[in-house]
Amino acid sequence: MLSREEVLNLAALARLKLGEGEVESLQKDISNILEYVGQVSAVSVKSEQGSTLLKNVMREDVPAATLGKREELIKAFPKEENGYNVVRKIIQKDEPR
């Protein structure tokens, strides 16, 4: 079973604050689910890789208002000032890890 620390580490990597008492049930659920989906490790991976259907789809880099009007997009900002989105300083001392 995943340890408490492993679950807390995953939550930190995923930028999720977990509720009190949630860690224990997540230890159990995540371990059960990983055990089940781990069956896939029995699949033999054939050596020829990349024989997929994936292909690049290119287009001209032409600006277009595909996401809607600027003023409507600005309305969704949590905090707006003079048409700009106000965010916290990205580089600062209090970032853990």
Next chain:
Amino acid sequence: MSTSTKKISNGVSSLNELSITEASKKLAAGEITSVQLVEACLAEIEKRNPSLNAFLEVFADAREQAASADLRRAKGESHPLLGIPLAIKDNILIEGRTASAASKILEHYVATYDATVIKKLKDAGAVFLGRTNMDEFALGGSTENSAFGVTKNPHDETRVAGGTSGGSAAAVASGMALGALGSDTGGSVRNPASFCGVVGFKPTYGAVSRSGLIAAVSSFDQIGPITKTVEDAELIFNTILGKDSLDSTSTENSKLKIENYKKIGVPRTLLTKGVEPEVLAHFESSLEKMRAQGYELVDMGLPSLDYALSAYYIINFAEVSTNLSRFDGVRYGLSLKGESLFDDYARSRGEGFGAETRRRIMLGTYVLSTGYYDAYYGKATAARTQLRKEFEDALKSVDFIATPTMPYPAWKVGEKSDPLAAYLADIFTVTANLTGNPAISIPMGMVEREGKRLPVGLQLTAAHGDEAALFAVGKLL
């Protein structure tokens, strides 16, 4: 516009029970108006939605939309969907309206543009009645993961409607809408269609543009119709399909001609465990029905199916964790402040996402992390490639693959509280998403549980681009 729900005479109050095809004919013949159709749906919504919780919001301007559709018709326009009232899943954007994906993190998010499917439906003149409930971010299979309460099954309100498009399926099954749009990531259109006794159709991957669909698992997601009949599903599909420059995965279908499709493969080994006997009995009699109409049945094996669920869920977790990383409280959506930037993210996401969403994000983070990536994600994509190849080969010797849609009828609300138990219900539906094949769920009968009759669905899968063949065989059932 009048906001009263005045009764219309001459049995017109049951207009909501018409199929789209029937209503369309009556509209074209001038026997009814779109306003009358919408009034009938709104009356039914008022009656049933409080207990079913299929609609998260009923649009206040539905009557105005209908009136403008009637005006368009009066001016000479015609389209089979002109004036037809539809319900739209809450993860499909309509400009100026809330789209929350049934999540608290997007509870007050207002869409700034139309999804491509919405643009196409607006051009056709469809009326949008409201937005329907779903599992949060389309993660689940019962609509129990909605942040805004579960959707109940119209056939038995102690049971789930299925999911993740549970609201759309319940709305159509109860006559609150003539048809609906859902989205299908691992069965999210077909599963609730089976549980509610309606038709659910997942197109070939790439057939319908996902621009404006809130992404769950981008390599699986497809938008599909939920309707009362196969004809209706075909009608909506033909309206929304096509290549779109805003979705680079969308493609033009090059083969819309139906050959003489008569061979149905049945993967018998897959049916030996977990399928309820009564479901199996209905399955056998629908096979018999097809045989009587000249279809040939063949047993078939699909060895890689053993890994389908595992591969599906690993890829699901991985893509969910990356797709949902965009919700961070910085540009839009719920934004909560903490002591640091890290806390801002963790609080907004921790409190904005529900339990199942958080669980999948963490599982995705795990399977993508250094040291585990090869064992999980690497193997899952390998299994997916093999399964796809197997399907391609199989569909050279048969035209359709038939299974039940779900192994059992709708379960009781709260019955599957263990997340893994709920995942296992998706055994028959996830393969079409792994392989990109089109698949349809069609009602195949009713089973009785505690004195209530519950519907179960038949699933047919066809080769890529063969939706026309699916509709053709579907109409015979």
